[in-house]
Amino acid sequence: MNLNMNENISIKNLTTFPVGFRRINGNGEVNLPPNTSVLIDRAEVISQIQSQNILFCGENNDSSHPYIFVEDKETRVFVGFETEDKPQEIISEDKIKKIFDIKTQKSFEKAITETIVTLAEKKTLIETIKKLGINDHSKIKFIEKYTEMKIDD
Known part of the structure; x- marks a missing residue:
């Protein structure tokens, strides 16, 4: 190249x-x-x-x-961040939407803890939840506990 x-x-x-x-x-x-x-x-x-x-x-x-x-x-x-076949994994609004589409709470929590790791990603998650108006109570409660951030309306 x-x-x-x-x-x-x-x-x-x-x-x-x-x-x-x-x-x-x-x-x-x-x-x-x-x-x-x-x-x-x-x-x-x-x-x-x-x-x-x-x-x-x-x-x-x-x-x-x-x-x-x-x-x-x-x-x-x-630089080796990705290949022609496998793109670099980053947090995006679409990725967050897909995680919230997960049906079971346990699978949802696993996906969140594996995908959202850094403080920056946690803040992005919170902002995306606000932007999209997500209001799934049990998932929001888990997010607030996991990120140690409150989702205010």
């Missing part, structure tokens, strides 16, 4: 709060407001990933549970 390292690619803050990092390939910082995307050169993104920046690589340094999502598929494949 021959990638243009000078090409600008989009990265997205997956969190409900601002995140940022110091540039490796130059001076300054990159700051991303909540739930927004910015363009940045591919070389910088790859450098951040190779330096194991938790914002890109996630809590376990395996690309699961990232704070910043690289929106360019070629770059994600290049």
